[in-house]
Amino acid sequence: MPATSQPQPSDRRGRRRTYRLVAASAVLATAGALAAALPADAHEAKHSKPRPSRYQDVQLLSFNDLHGNLEPPSGSSGRVTELQADGTTKTIDAGGVEYLATHLREARKGNAYSVTAAGGDMVGASPLISGLFHDEPTIEALNKLDLDVTSVGNHEFDEGARELGRLQNGGCHPTDGCYNGKKFRGADFPYLAANVLNEKSGKPILKPYWVWKKKDVKIGFIGVTLEDTPGVVSAEGVKGLKFKDEVETINKYAKVLQKQGVKSIVALIHEGGLPASGAYNYNCDSPGTGAGISGPIVDIAKNVTPAVDALVTGHTHAAYACTIPDPSGKPRTVTSAASFGRLYTDTTLTYDRYTGDIARTAVKSANHVVTRTVAKAPDMTELISRWNTLAAPIGNRAIGHITADVPSTGTESPMGDLIADAQLWYGKKLDADTDLALMNPGGVRAGLTYAAKGAEGDGVVTYAEGFTVQPFSNTVNLQNFTGAQLIQVLKEQVSGTNASAPKILQPSANLTYTLDLTKAGADRVVTDSIKLNGAAIDPAATYRVSTNSFLAGGGDGFPTLGQGTNDLVGADDLSALEQYMLANSSAAGPLAPPATNRITIVQ
Structure with missing residues (x-):
């Protein structure tokens, strides 16, 4: 039920006030002595309370x-x-x-x-x-x-x-x-x-x-x-x-x-x-x-x-x-x-x-x-240290290597492309007929940084860093769509609920198209430019698409992605990224950030 009143913040935070009981006779005697010693006007002032300002x-x-x-x-x-x-x-x-x-x-x-x-x-x-x-x-x-x-x-x-x-x-x-x-x-x-x-x-x-x-x-x-x-x-x-x-x-x-x-x-x-x-x-x-x-x-x-x-x-x-x-x-x-x-x-x-x-x-x-030039709050330092100690055995595990920062910013981001590539690779492990992967930009919570952090060596990607990138524990889902549905999905990036605030899906490397921002609505996705492995999308053909479970449910304003068939649910998306990086990168052969050339943008 709604609360119409609460204790003052100091009370809620566990602070306590202590009061000392003083003998009534001593208080009265002291008060009387003071009153006798004060002139009349001072006595009056002593007992008047200042009125709070408006x-x-x-x-x-x-x-x-x-x-x-x-x-x-x-x-x-x-x-x-x-x-x-x-x-x-x-x-x-x-x-x-x-x-x-x-x-x-x-x-x-x-x-x-x-x-x-x-x-x-x-x-x-x-x-x-x-x-x-x-x-x-x-x-x-x-x-x-x-x-x-x-x-x-x-x-x-x-x-x-x-x-x-x-x-x-x-x-x-x-x-x-x-x-x-x-x-x-x-x-x-x-x-x-x-x-x-x-x-x-x-x-x-x-x-x-x-x-x-x-x-x-x-x-x-x-x-x-x-x-x-x-x-x-x-x-x-x-x-x-x-x-x-x-x-x-x-x-x-x-x-x-x-x-x-x-x-x-x-x-x-x-x-x-x-x-x-x-x-x-x-x-x-x-x-x-x-x-x-x-x-x-x-x-x-x-x-x-x-x-x-x-x-x-x-x-x-x-x-x-x-x-x-x-x-x-x-x-x-x-x-x-x-x-x-x-x-x-x-x-x-x-x-x-x-x-x-x-x-x-x-x-x-x-x-x-919130600058970092001030002193750290000791209680927060202790809190972070305590929880990091619990997380360290999991978080410090190396899951891959990179040659440079992998940013998560931009209409098409290197990090978004990397995740899409990982989900296509993982999808093919589940089903060799998997054709492409799409990743929602809102699910890419951060990029990967090359520089060392703590005991981590330069270029090493830890599980903790991967968790920061993909913390949602979505599963990787495979679904079948017609070519016409796939085209509609791409158009939903810039139409419907996404018309005023486009959500541009990050595509795997084998999917390319042109996004013409000089046009309006769904027309911003140029249909004739959509290519998979260099070939035009056939509206009547069936394509196997790898996404996360959030998108597979039609999330982020993509209702057509909620209409897929022949569902196959895999492991969580972070596991897919980890497996991909372990298989495709090493200290001797680190992974380079993907080139953001899958979407051609016309402005």
Whole structure:
């Protein structure tokens, strides 16, 4: 059931106040002596309480899309772009929970009224140190970070609602048991899931809202994830759940909070936008209110009730601190702190004690870099070391060798191509008639880095690195499709639900085609250019296609991939990558990053 009140954060975090009982006669005697010694006016002043000022600044610290990145992310995933005064940009190494803890703790100093919130995807698609242990290490770290509240994101459902409930409430994993013999305590903070309903009961599976209180100041938080979560999570992960419209849900619970006397409200929304610049400190309001950002969050922000005073968002892994007008036309702050703990947002909410609401004109917000030039938080260092010790026997195993970095960025990425090649190779081991492989770009969570890390030699790829690339434990699935269906799949990359935000599948080396971005919709895939092993696709022929289980279920807006026949399910996708690299690379013959020449792009 929703909680209308909670203990103050200091109480929830286990801190205790001690009180000493003093003899009443001693107190009265001392008070009387002081009263006699004071002049009348001083006596009056002594007993009058100063009236609190009308306005109280509340510090809202927020971040999103941590994805279990406890250690500093590597490569481009561990950098942010900063816009300089002269218009140039520079990159800054950022992220790592040891540094995030230090930055947040420093930011809180001098702010008696401070609350920390998150915009979802705290877990899921996590590196080995967290993912191997079902993200218990990340929840432990968030407890130490003094996180007060977060919304769920789509990745909180990677292992299903039951596992999400365990992360919230604690308990040992149903199959892996307790790590180090210790029962997992669960999250000290509430996960909010206002728009995620149990299909049978029609009620939210977790609390829909939460109220933060500090003396006479109270702020309500409503948490939602994107309505399209079933389109980006495996069917098993969202089984038995219903995801409601974000705006409708937020507006509903804003009314509930108002009826309870809570007039200051923040929405935590795991859905986001795309700013016009990739620099974290870009002024996205400079072209005009809301003009510097696009994407789903714009329409959401424009329709969420004016009763909501600020929106903390996520999902797109972008950085912005913008204002977008609410339905009454009044500017409202909308923020996102990129991803992987590289940034945090510091927002000042000015609370009006007379009205109980936020004075919008006084709201200010900015993103700050989680630099690695500050001291590491010792408690986080200990946490990382402890879990790494458990993971080391598995994570340090070499699974291959590379000649250079294998990046995961670009419309067609070397890492995406490598995975597709691995899944075609593995598919042929299962069934020699396998023709091609397709990999979804969202499933490529990182690239591979050549440089040494710790005791690892240059060019060595460890299991831990592979896990970071493919952490979902999807299986490799083989299915039959007609040539006409295969052509339709390629067109679905840029049409249907993917029309405005294309999802370009990464093809195995034997599949080539042209993507003409000067055209619109499905026409952007040039049908006559599609070739398999140099030959045109025959619409009437049958082709055996290797994909992961997420795509085989029609995920990521590819319904035609959910219509395959003659299914054959293999091992998990990371195992396929490991087997491919062990068979095709060695210290003497490392694997070169694939050339990204399978898709010809016309712009």
